[in-house]
Amino acid sequence: MATLDYVVMSEFARIDPSGLVTIVGGSFDRVHAPERGVGQQLFVTLRALLEEGETSVSFEVKVRPPTDEFEIKITGQTTRRPDAFPIDGRVGVVATVGLVVPLQTEGRYEVQVSLEDGQTRILPFAVEFAQPAGA
Numbered sequence: 001m002a003t004l005d006y007v008v009m010s011e012f013a014r015i016d017p018s019g020l021v022t023i024v025g026g027s028f029d030r031v032h033a034p035e036r037g038v039g040q041q042l043f044v045t046l047r048a049l050l051e052e053g054e055t056s057v058s059f060e061v062k063v064r065p066p067t068d069e070f071e072i073k074i075t076g077q078t079t080r081r082p083d084a085f086p087i088d089g090r091v092g093v094v095a096t097v098g099l100v101v102p103l104q105t106e107g108r109y110e111v112q113v114s115l116e117d118g119q120t121r122i123l124p125f126a127v128e129f130a131q132p133a134g135a
Contacts, residue, residue, distance in 0.1 A: 002057040005047040005092060007113045007121045013043035013096040019081055021045060021094050030126045031103065039100040040127075046113055048078065049090040055080050058116040061097050066107030066127075072099060103127050 011025030023045060031040055048057045056079040063072040078095035085091070101109065106127050114120040 001117055002048045002050050002054060002093075002115055004113070004115050004119045004121060005049050007044065007046045007111075007123060009111055009123050009125065010043045010045065011041060013045045013098070015045075015094055015096055019094060021047075021096070028125060030128065032128050032130065033103045034130050036104055036129060037102065039102050041098070042101050042111070043096055043098045044111055044113060044123075045094065045096040046078075047092050047094045048115060049092055050080055052086060052089055052091075054091075057093065059095065060112075060114045061099075062110075062112040062114075063099070063101050064110045064112070065101075066105050066109065069104060070102070072101065074099065103129075 008023055008026045010023045013023045015021050044061050046059060050057060056077050058077045061074045074097050076095055078093040080091050080093055106129055108124050108126055111123045112120060
């Protein structure tokens with residue numbers, strides 16, 4: 001059974017053709033937005049470890065604001081590369097998902113990443129809006 005190795009939130013991420021992951025502005029826990037209604041670009045990168053014989057794993061990324069005004073849900077699958085090299089009988093597979101999160105409310109937002117078997121990681125971040133001039 002695949003296991004979730006790591007999950008990182010960042011301002012930018014990409015995976016090159018060889019499988020190398022580049023993450024910029026990663027592991028934040030607070031967003032200072034200029035005003036309500038702006039969109040925050042967010043990338044979620046995950047790595048799962050497959051056991052020998054497994055070729056892929058499905059995943060789901062959910063983003064929830066402090067209120068129930070919306071939920072963003074993205075599903076995907078990441079697949080073992082043909083040239084993957086097993087270490088200790090396991091092979092790492094990576095995926096990155098880019099999205100824009102509308103920031104309507106201050107408070108705690110959550111990014112939840114789950115594998116098909118229910119393994120889950122939750123990455124929270126706080127949103128604060130700039131105070132109006134003269135306030």
